[in-house]
Amino acid sequence: MSNLIVGMTGASGSVYATRLVEVLVAAGQTVHLTISPAAVEVFKKELGVTISLDHFDPRQLFPNDQAPDSDRRLPQTTPGAATNPAPRANDSTAGQIIYHHYRDYSAGIASGSFLTSGMVICPCSMGTLASIATGQSQNLIHRAADVQLKERRKLIVVPRETPLSVIALDNMKRLAEAGAVILPAMPGFYHDPQSISDLVDFIVARICDQLGVPNTLMKRWGSGVNS
Numbered sequence: 741m742s743n744l745i746v747g748m749t750g751a752s753g754s755v756y757a758t759r760l761v762e763v764l765v766a767a768g769q770t771v772h773l774t775i776s777p778a779a780v781e782v783f784k785k786e787l788g789v790t791i792s793l794d795h796f797d798p799r800q801l802f803p804n805d806q807a808p809d810s811d812r813r814l815p816q817t818t819p820g821a822a823t824n825p826a827p828r829a830n831d832s833t834a835g836q837i838i839y840h841h842y843r844d845y846s847a848g849i850a851s852g853s854f855l856t857s858g859m860v861i862c863p864c865s866m867g868t869l870a871s872i873a874t875g876q877s878q879n880l881i882h883r884a885a886d887v888q889l890k891e892r893r894k895l896i897v898v899p900r901e902t903p904l905s906v907i908a909l910d911n912m913k914r915l916a917e918a919g920a921v922i923l924p925a926m927p928g929f930y931h932d933p934q935s936i937s938d939l940v941d942f943i944v945a946r947i948c949d950q951l952g953v954p955n956t957l958m959k960r961w962g963s964g965v966n967s
């Protein structure tokens with residue numbers, strides 16, 4: 741089990757974020773989760789989900805989940821932080837979600853001495869993209885991303901906007917040059933998708949591939965099967 745960071749920001753595509761966390765937890769990963777205020781607005785609009793940043797509970801992300809462990813609360817690790825068993829798809833390997841408030845710079849993920857296997861910002865707004873590209877560290881998401889870059893660790897950015905301005909393109913180029921993987925929320929249609937879930941899983945699978953998290957979410961080109 742390794743520490744992965746997931747930052748959720750205020751771009752369209754909340755469903756990518758919830759599915760990503762669900763898959764990572766089911767794969768036994770520890771997910772350090774931080775959420776921007778704008779993401780809360782988008783979650784409400786797109787998924788009808790109400791998230792409290794000050795009193796976060798993973799069940800807010802998965803209101804319909806029937807996870808048997810979801811009532812078990814573990815002690816808080818930092819002020820405003822919650823550690824909970826997560827909704828799980830695979831009982832034997834389920835990991836956990838450790839929540840960090842977006843203003844909590846005392847969280848471990850704000851420091852390079854806290855070891856992680858990577859960070860994903862999904863979805864990533866143009867605002868967060870710009871902040872990271874210019875090293876602003878105005879919230880914990882920006883700071884954690886800055887740490888990933890300075891430590892030469894994996895940073896995966898999942899931007900969502902269309903069309904893209906020259907400013908956004910420049911910021912993506914700058915981040916790519918700094919070592920980040922730019923993985924746009926831009927699903928392919930060559931794997932015979934039957935539903936929106938299939939399109940979501942296409943992106944989540946590509947993120948998991950980048951993180952080295954094994955998955956069978958999509959039919960891989962050339963294999964003919966999900967593997």
Ligand SMILES: Cc1cc2nc3c(=O)[nH]c(=O)nc-3n(C[C@H](O)[C@H](O)[C@H](O)COP(=O)(O)O)c2cc1C
Pocket residue numbers: 748749750751752776777778779781782785864865866867868869900901
């Ligand atoms: C419903 C909704 C959808 C949005 N979609 C996008 C989007 O797809 N891409 C984007 O860059 N910003 C989008 N925004 C605007 C961002 O939320 C806004 O720029 C915000 O300041 C980003 O803050 P954050 O990066 O701290 O989350 C959206 C806002 C709302 C309310």
